Structure formats: C-alpha cells, structure tokens
Amino acid sequence: MPLLAVDNLSVTFTAQGKRPVRAVDGVSFSLAEGSVAGLVGESGCGKSVSSLALLGLLPRRGVRVGGTATFDGTDLLRLPPKRMREIRGSELAMIFQDPLSSLNPVVPIGRQITETLARHRRMRGSAARKRAAELLERVGIPDPAARLRDYPHQLSGGMRQRALIAMAVACAPRLLIADEPTTALDVTIQAQILDLLGELVRSEGTALLLITHDLGVVAGLCDTVTVLYAGRVIESAPRHELFAAPRHPYTVGLLDSVPRLDAEQGQPLRPVRGSVTDAIDWSDGCAFAPRCDHYTMACLTGAPELTSVGGDRDGHHHRCVHPIHPTPEPSAARAAGEGSVR
Amino acid sequence: MVTEINGKPGGTVGKADKVDRLAELSARHDSDAEGGSLLREAFGRLRRSPMAITGAAIIGTFVIVALLAPFVVPYDPAAQLWGREVQPNHNVFVGPRAENWFGLDHLGRDQFSRMLVGAQNSLLVGVIATLLGFSAGALLGGLAGAAVGLGGAWGRRLDTVIMRFVDMMLAIPSLLIAVSIAAILGPSLTTVMVAVGVAQIPIFARLLRGSMLAQSHADYVLAATALGVRRRRIVLGHVLPNSLGPVIVQATLTLATAIIEAAALSYLGFGNPDPATPDWGAMLADAQRFLVGAPSLAVYPAVAIIITALGFTLLGEAMRESLDPKLRK
Numbered sequence: 001m002p003l004l005a006v007d008n009l010s011v012t013f014t015a016q017g018k019r020p021v022r023a024v025d026g027v028s029f030s031l032a033e034g035s036v037a038g039l040v041g042e043s044g045c046g047k048s049v050s051s052l053a054l055l056g057l058l059p060r061r062g063v064r065v066g067g068t069a070t071f072d073g074t075d076l077l078r079l080p081p082k083r084m085r086e087i088r089g090s091e092l093a094m095i096f097q098d099p100l101s102s103l104n105p106v107v108p109i110g111r112q113i114t115e116t117l118a119r120h121r122r123m124r125g126s127a128a129r130k131r132a133a134e135l136l137e138r139v140g141i142p143d144p145a146a147r148l149r150d151y152p153h154q155l156s157g158g159m160r161q162r163a164l165i166a167m168a169v170a171c172a173p174r175l176l177i178a179d180e181p182t183t184a185l186d187v188t189i190q191a192q193i194l195d196l197l198g199e200l201v202r203s204e205g206t207a208l209l210l211i212t213h214d215l216g217v218v219a220g221l222c223d224t225v226t227v228l229y230a231g232r233v234i235e236s237a238p239r240h241e242l243f244a245a246p247r248h249p250y251t252v253g254l255l256d257s258v259p260r261l262d263a264e265q266g267q268p269l270r271p272v273r274g275s276v277t278d279a280i281d282w283s284d285g286c287a288f289a290p291r292c293d294h295y296t297m298a299c300l301t302g303a304p305e306l307t308s309v310g311g312d313r314d315g316h317h318h319r320c321v322h323p324i325h326p327t328p329e330p331s332a333a334r335a336a337g338e339g340s341v342r
Numbered sequence: 343m344v345t346e347i348n349g350k351p352g353g354t355v356g357k358a359d360k361v362d363r364l365a366e367l368s369a370r371h372d373s374d375a376e377g378g379s380l381l382r383e384a385f386g387r388l389r390r391s392p393m394a395i396t397g398a399a400i401i402g403t404f405v406i407v408a409l410l411a412p413f414v415v416p417y418d419p420a421a422q423l424w425g426r427e428v429q430p431n432h433n434v435f436v437g438p439r440a441e442n443w444f445g446l447d448h449l450g451r452d453q454f455s456r457m458l459v460g461a462q463n464s465l466l467v468g469v470i471a472t473l474l475g476f477s478a479g480a481l482l483g484g485l486a487g488a489a490v491g492l493g494g495a496w497g498r499r500l501d502t503v504i505m506r507f508v509d510m511m512l513a514i515p516s517l518l519i520a521v522s523i524a525a526i527l528g529p530s531l532t533t534v535m536v537a538v539g540v541a542q543i544p545i546f547a548r549l550l551r552g553s554m555l556a557q558s559h560a561d562y563v564l565a566a567t568a569l570g571v572r573r574r575r576i577v578l579g580h581v582l583p584n585s586l587g588p589v590i591v592q593a594t595l596t597l598a599t600a601i602i603e604a605a606a607l608s609y610l611g612f613g614n615p616d617p618a619t620p621d622w623g624a625m626l627a628d629a630q631r632f633l634v635g636a637p638s639l640a641v642y643p644a645v646a647i648i649i650t651a652l653g654f655t656l657l658g659e660a661m662r663e664s665l666d667p668k669l670r671k
Contacts, residue, residue: 055568089570096568101561104580115579116569167569 002030003207004054004175008067009077011046011053015062023049025231025282026067029224033174034205036198038222038239040212040254042276046231047211051177053077054209055094056084071175090120093168097180099160103152109136109163110148113170120171135166139196158189162196169200176200177209182217194220215258219243224315227251230279230287233306237316245326247309247318249292286321294322387664394660400653408465411458416441417451419459420618425450435636444642447625448632456620457642463614463621464650467535467604472596474539479546480589482508484582486547487554491577505551508544516541520603524612531614531621538603542596549592553585560584587665594658598651605647622647 011024024046031037039047052058053065054076069076071092076084096102104112113135114128123131129148136144139162152160161181168176178197182190198221201208210222218225218239226236227250235248246252253272272291279287285300286292292299299321309316309323388394417423427436428450436446444453486504489497511519520537527533557563558581566576605623607613613624622643629640 057564057568085570085572087570088568094565094568096561096565098561102565104562104566104584106583107580112566115566115571115575119569119571119575164565167565170569 003033003072004209005030005070006050006054006067007070009050009053009069010064010066011049011058012064012066013062014064020064023231024053027226027228027231027233028067029226029233029236031175031207031209031224033207034201035223036201036208036210036221038210038212038218038225039228040215040218040225041228042213044276045228047228048179050228051094051179051209051211054177055088055092056081057094086120089116089168089173090171091173092175092177093171093173095161095164095168095176095178095181098184099157099164100152100184102164103160105152108149108151109155110150113148113163113167116167116170132166132170135170136163139163139166139169140192141166157185158192161185161189161193165193165196165200169204169206172204173206175207175209177211179211180213181210182212182214190217191220197221215254227254230276230282232282232287232303232319233317234288234320235316235318237309241316245316247316247323247326248288248320249294249322249324250288251318252324253291286319294324296322298322384661384664388660391660391664393656394664397653397656397658397660400649401657404461404650404653405465407458408461411462415452415455415458417455419451419455419620422450423452430632430635433635435632435639437636437638445636445638447639448628448636453639453642456625457622457646460620460622460625460643461646461650463531463619464601464604464647467531467538468597468601468654470535471538471600471604472542472593474535475542475596475600476546476589476593478539479543480550482543483547483550484554487551487558487581487585488577490551490555491558491581492573501551504547508547511540512544512548517603517606520607521610521612524607529612529615531619534604534607534613537607537612538600541603542600545596546589546592550585550589553588554581557581557584588662591658591662591665594654594661598654598658601654602647602651605643 007028009024009027010022012020012022014020027046027050029037029039039050041047049058054069056076056079058065065077067077076092079087103109110129110132113132114123117123117128117131132148133144136147141147141159141162147155147159147163152163155163161184165181176197181197182193185193194217197208197210200206208221210217212218222239224236224238225242227234227242227248229250235242235246235251237246242251243255246255250272253270256270257272259269273293274291278290280290281287282303285302286295286304289295289299304319304321306317306319309318424436424442424446428434428446428448430448435448436442436450438445442452442454444457447453447456482504486501486508489500489504491497519541523537523540524533527536554577558577563576563580566580567573571580604613605621605626608621608623609627611627613621617624625643626640626647629636629643633640
C-alpha cells in the first residue's frame with residue numbers, strides 16, 4: 001500500500017468568458033514510504049500545478065480539481081480546509097524553487113522555523129529555539145545557534161535552501177514535495193542539496209516527490225519517474241528502466257538534449273524541436289505529434305492510451321502510438337549510457 | 343570594496359601591503375555581514391546618504407529650536423515692547439538691528455522671538471496631525487488588508503465597506519475637508535491638528551492596504567501556507583511587517599505636508615485666534631497686509647516653513663531609498 005496514490009488527478013482553470021484550460025489531465029502516480037518519485041516535464045506541463053493541487057494551495061475560485069489523491073487512507077483533495085491546514089507542515093511539507101523569495105525578508109530564519117514548531121508541536125521559547133538549531137545543524141548549516149538570528153539575505157543561496165528544508169522537515173513530515181528545489185542554485189550547490197534530500201529520505205523514511213525539468217536530478221535521486229507532457233502522463237517507469245529503455249519519443253528527446261561528457265567533440269546537442277506551446281489538444285490526437293519525428297496520421301486520430309510495456313518490465317507505461325523499441329535505436333542505446341556503447 | 347583595490351593598480355603598493363589591506367577589507371566585510379537587523383542596515387545606508395544627513399540636520403535644528411524656544415527667547419513674543427517705533431499705517435517699520443535680530447513686526451513685537459516660539463507650534467501641529475493621520479489611516483488600511491488576507495466573504499465585505507469609505511474621503515479635496523472640520527470645531531490649534539490629520543487618513547489607509555495586498559502574493563506567504571502556518575499569523579507576522587516600509591516613509595513625508603497645511607489653515611484664519619500666540623502661518627497672514635512696506639516680515643516665516651518642509655522631505659526620500667529592498671546589496 002503506497003503512502004500517496006494519486007489517481008486520475010485533473011485541474012481545470014476556468015475564467016469567465018474564456019474556454020476552460022485543463023492544465024492537468026488524468027495524472028496518476030504513486031509513492032511508497034521512504035522512496036523518491038520524480039515528476040518531470042517542461043515548463044507548463046502541469047507539474048507544479050499538480051503539486052499545489054495536492055496541498056490544496058490552488059485558489060478556490062476559477063479552479064476545478066478532480067480525481068483522488070489518497071494519502072495514508074484519506075483523500076487529500078476532499079479534505080476540509082481546516083484539517084488540510086493541520087496536516088500541512090506536519091504530515092506534508094513543501095519546498096519551493098526560489099529560496100530567497102520563499103523566506104520572509106524581515107523575519108530571522110530562526111523565528112520562521114520555530115513558527116512551524118509552535119503551530120504543529122506546540123513548542124515555544126528556548127525549547128523551540130534549541131530544536132531549530134538542531135534542525136539547522138541537521139541540514140548542514142555551520143554554527144546553527146548564531147545563524148538563527150540571521151535574516152535570509154545574510155545567507156548564501158545554498159544556505160537559504162538548507163534553511164527552507166529545515167523549516168519543511170521541522171515536524172518530520174511523512175511526505176515532502178520539492179518543486180524544482182535546485183533550479184535557483186549553482187551546480188555545485190545543487191549536488192549538495194540533492195545529497196541532503198536523499199540522505200533525509202533514507203534516514204527518516206520520508207517520501208519525496210521531486211518536481212523537476214532536469215533529468216540529471218532525476219537520475220541521481222528518484223526511484224520512479226513520471227514524465228508529463230501537456231498535462232498528461234506520457235511515460236512512467238522505474239528509474240533504471242526509463243534511462244535504459246525509454247519508449248516515448250519525448251522522453252528520448254529529453255534524454256538526448258542533456259549535454260554529455262562522453263559525446264564526441266563537435267557533436268551538436270539535439271534539443272526537442274519547437275516548444276510546449278505547439279501542443280495540440282489531446283482530444284485531437286497525441287499532443288506531442290507536432291514536435292515528434294515519428295508521427296503518422298495514426299497519431300492524429302484520438303488520444304493514445306497509456307499502455308503497459310508488458311512482459312517482465314512491470315510498471316513501465318507509455319502513451320505512444322509508435323513507441324521506440326530499445327535495442328535497435330541508437331539514441332535510446334546511447335541514453336542507456338553507462339559505458340555500454342562507447 | 344574590491345574596486346577600491348583594483349582602482350589603484352600595484353606599482354607603489356607592496357605585495358604585503360596589499361594582502362594586509364585585503365585582509366582588513368574582508369574583516370570589515372565580515373563585521374558588516376554580522377550587523378544584526380535589517381533596520382540597522384537600513385540605518386547604516388541612511389548615515390552614508392548626504393540627502394539624509396542634510397534632512398536630519400535641518401530637522402534636528404528645528405526640533406531643538408522648538409523645544410528650547412520658551413527658555414532661550416530674548417523677549418516675550420507677545421509683548422509689544424517697541425509698539426511706538428512701528429507705525430504700519432505710515433509705512434514705518436523697524437528692520438533687523440542689534441537688539442532685534444529679525445526686526446519688529448507690525449505691532450512692535452520682537453520678530454525673532456516670535457519665530458522661535460512659532461517653531462514650537464509648527465512642530466506640535468506637524469507631529470500630532472501626522473500621528474493622527476498615521477494611526478487612524480494605518481488602522482483602517484491594516485484592517486482592510488487583514489480582512490482581505492484572512493479571506494472569506496465577510497472579510498471581502500468588510501474590506502469593501504472600509505475602502506469605499508476611504509475613497510469617499512479621498513474624493514473630497516484635503517483642504518476642503520480641513521476647512522470643513524475647522525468650520526465645525528471653530529478656530530483653534532486643535533482644529534488645525536485634527537483637520538490636517540484627518541485629511542491624511544485616506545492616504546495612509548490606501549497605502550497600507552495596497553502594500554499588504556501586494557505582499558500577500560509573495561512567495562514566502564505561499565511557503566508559509568504550505569507549512570501550515572495559520573492565516574492570522576501569516577497576516578500579522580509576515581505580511582504586515584513587510585508592508586510597513588512605505589507607510590513609515592510616507593509618515594516622514596507627511597510631516598512636511600502637515601506643517602505646510604497647518605500654516606495654510608492658520609493663514610486662512612482657522613488657527614489659534616489668540617494673536618499673542620505666534621504661529622508661522624498666522625505670521626504669514628499678518629505680514630501679507632504689509633507686503634509693500636515690510637516684505638521681510640513675510641520672508642522669515644515663509645523661508646522657515648520651506649526649509650522645515652524640505653528637511654522632512656529630504657529625510658523621507660532618503661529613507662525610501664535605504665528601505666527599498668531592490669537597492670539592497
């Protein structure tokens with residue numbers, strides 16, 4: 001029984017006088033305790049909206065949320081607002097992309113941590129401060145007792161993100177959602193933050209939902225990966241399976257567009273053609289077809305269904321009329337990487 | 343700091359000297375970083391701003407003069423000690439001289455003493471009117487902002503009621519409000535304070551509410567919400583403190599406006615009716631009658647009003663700059 005099972009999640013934005021926009025459309029994935037699931041896709045594919053919907057942070061007006069998200073036996077999407085506010089921060093917590101703007105500039109970070117402790121653990125005064133210092137130490141901030149009095153702008157980018165993580169894990173949540181936690185950071189700091197997140201998951205048994213556009217981040221941390229395109233899941237698989245044998249041309253395109261150290265000199269990067277705005281409506285066919293190298297008329301007759309790869313490849317699904325077969329395709333084999341080809 | 347070193351390329355400066363200076367600079371930088379609160383940092387920037395220093399010097403002089411006036415005035419400002427020497431009807435006035443630095447006014451009173459005591463009244467009116475406008479305006483605006491932030495149909499309704507009321511106040515020209523209040527209460531110093539203060543209420547209310555609404559869309563509000571922090575706590579502990587900067591700046595700028603408006607009201611005759619109590623605005627009104635014979639009588643209070651208002655404006659603008667997070671390094 002997974003800790004979080006999202007089934008058929010959909011989010012529709014309705015504005016008066018405009019056609020409703022379905023930002024997330026039938027997304028399903030699940031996440032076991034102590035594991036890391038990646039939600040991958042370009043900007044605008046619905047990954048952030050999905051996570052905000054899970055925490056009930058979308059505005060109530062003009063937004064329709066459908067489907068179920070079963071967390072420990074209760075449906076998060078149907079939780080009364082009061083109960084939702086109680087479990088936010090204690091059972092579920094979220095880390096955002098930009099650590100500077102996610103911290104209040106006029107409040108010392110110590111107080112921003114103790115605030116969460118006071119809310120969920122009724123911890124106040126020196127006990128809360130002591131716990132906050134422990135948390136800062138836990139996330140690798142040196143001289144934590146002194147840092148409690150610091151304001152966000154006095155910390156470096158990496159330290160700020162560590163402080164945000166400390167706030168998020170203050171009440172030992174069972175599910176942590178990290179929305180692009182490393183995007184605003186230097187590459188070296190990115191690796192440190194990912195290590196920290198991975199270590200927290202392993203030692204505390206927290207489940208982590210990692211939202212990113214960076215397959216490098218996925219490769220380092222995730223157990224399972226769900227790739228979104230235009231609001232729908234187009235491929236989902238365990239990490240090794242996805243990297244070794246991607247089936248959807250979009251996944252292959254994403255893997256090909258990552259710069260590689262072992263590529264031959266002068267070999268150009270191969271970006272995915274066009275942009276996400278080229279997507280057609282799923283009701284007309286495969287939304288990725290306009291950007292796809294393999295599309296035929298068959299792709300444009302209704303939306304392809306999510307199909308299992310089958311066989312012993314349990315848990316690998318794709319949504320493609322012409323899935324790529326792993327062995328003969330050079331790009332897929334290259335993506336499998338790990339020295340097997342060169 | 344680094345440019346300072348790059349600015350003087352090697353040559354005469356020895357390598358050891360350079361290293362020493364680097365170490366010194368980095369040590370200084372560290373102590374900068376340690377320097378506690380945001381306000382202290384803003385204050386540090388303020389101290390380096392020539393605009394702020396000028397403004398603070400003017401205000402400081404003004405405040406000291408106002409406070410010490412009753413003890414240092416050379417003569418009683420109300421006594422017509424040289425009444426016989428001045429004959430306004432025959433254009434006979436007395437200009438500056440050894441015993442009367444600014445000369446005599448039209449009734450033969452010492453102009454310098456009247457200016458000093460007038461400063462006291464101007465400061466009193468400015469500060470109390472601003473405090474009134476600030477507290478009532480911030481209360482209304484804060485209530486409206488908090489009502490929106492705490493959400494719910496009732497919150498939005500309360501906000502609408504408050505803000506439409508404020509809009510009504512804003513729709514009437516502030517001097518007209520002031521004159522109406524002065525007409526109701528009758529001429530007195532209190533009238534001027536209330537009138538000027540009330541006219542400032544809508545400005546503070548709109549400013550604080552707008553600032554709070556803008557802050558409530560900030561990322562840190564979403565982040566705090568995602569960690570389950572109560573909405574009440576978010577509004578009072580996060581949104582409100584972040585919204586106060588522009589309001590504090592506005593208060594400083596309002597002090598200047600209040601002093602000018604108070605002068606305008608007492609010029610119009612709504613100030614203290616007692617001719618014995620000097621007041622820059624009333625002095626200006628009196629001097630107007632003798633502009634041809636003794637223009638300097640109008641110049642003293644006018645220049646004093648301008649310089650004081652300038653002082654508060656300079657400090658206010660400098661504060662706006664130093665509190666602006668975008669300019670923060």
